[in-house]
Amino acid sequence: MTFYDQVRQAADYIRECTDLRPRTAIILGSGLGELAEHIQDAEIIPYREIPGFPASSVAGHAARLVFGRIGENEVVAMQGRFHYYEGYSMKELCLPLYVLRQLGVEDLVVTNACGAVNAAFAPGDLMLITDHINFSGRNPLIGSNDERFGPRFPDMSEAYDKGLGAFARETAASLEIPLQEGVYAFYSGPSFETAAEIRAFKALGADTVGMSTVPETITAVYLGMRVLGLSCITNMATGIAEKKHSHEEVLLTASKSAERFCALCDALLRDWPAGESF
Ligand code: HPA
Secondary structure: OOHHHHHHHHHHHHHHHOOOOOOEEEEEOOOOHHHHHHOEEEEEEEHHHOOOOOOOOOOOOOOEEEEEEEOOEEEEEEEOOOOHHHOOOHHHHOHHHHHHHHOOOOEEEEEEEEEEOOOOOOOOOEEEEEEEEEOOOOOOOOOOOOOOOOOOOOOOOOOOOHHHHHHHHHHHHHOOOOEEEEEEEEOOOOOOOOHHHHHHHHHHOOOEEEOOOHHHHHHHHHOOOEEEEEEEEEEEOEOOEOOOOOHHHHHHHHHHHHHHHHHHHHHHHHOOOOHHHO
16 A cells, blocks of 8 residues: 555545544644543544554653644644654654645644753743754655655745744734744654763754654655744753653643643633634
C-alpha cells in the first residue's frame, strides 16, 4: 500500500467514527493532556483502532484523538504524540498530520514540554515558539515526494505563523498570562543533552530545547497548514542549572503549569481566527 493510500484509509476510518470536521488541531505535549478535558461533547478515537496509526508508548501520554468543541469551534486534539526516539521514522511519526490534513484540518497548535537554554526563563514559564533549529540532521520529508501532499522543497521562512503568534500574544496578555518568546531547538533524545551540547545550542541561538515538535511543524507547513507553537518550560537545560533531569520532573512541572496552559489554549481555540480573517 502506498503512503497516500495509508493516509486515505486512516482518514476514511475516522470519517466513519465522527461527523465533526474540525479545521483546527492541537497536539498535546508531555503532561499537557489535561486540555482534552476542556473539549465538550468529546468523541474519542484511540490510536490503536485507526488503521496504520502508530501506537504511543511514552509515560504521560494518552494515545487517542479527541474530537469535540471548545465554545462554538470544532477542534481535534492529539492526546499523545509520537517521538523520533521511540524508533519511528520521522515520516511515520508525522502520519497523523497527513491524516488530519486529509480530514480538512487547516491550522495546527503544536505544544511541548521543554528545557530552557535561555537563563532568563524559569521552570513553569510558557513560551511562544517564534522559530526552530532542527539539530537532528534528519528531516521528515526525506524520501520520494508525493505532490498531492505538498511541494518537494517547502519554504520554512515563516514556519510559525506570525498572525497566529500575534493572536497568542494578545490572548495571553488579556488573560494576564506571561508568555516568553523564543527559538526551540530539536534534539532527538531520548538521553538529555550534555552541558557542552547546551552551550552549543545557546551559541546557535536557541532559547529552549526539546525532543518533539520540529518534525511535526515541518510536515504541517509542507501540508499547507498554519502552525502556532507553544512550549511549557519544565526545567533549566543541562548546565544552565546544576539539577539532574528526569522525565518525572518534566511531567510534574508540566502538570503544575497545566492550569495556565489550559486556560491559554482554551481561550485560543474558543476564539480561533479562521484562515480567511488574516
Ligand atoms: N531537554 C530535552 N527535552 C526536554 C527537556 C530538556 O531539558 N525538558 C523537557 N523536555
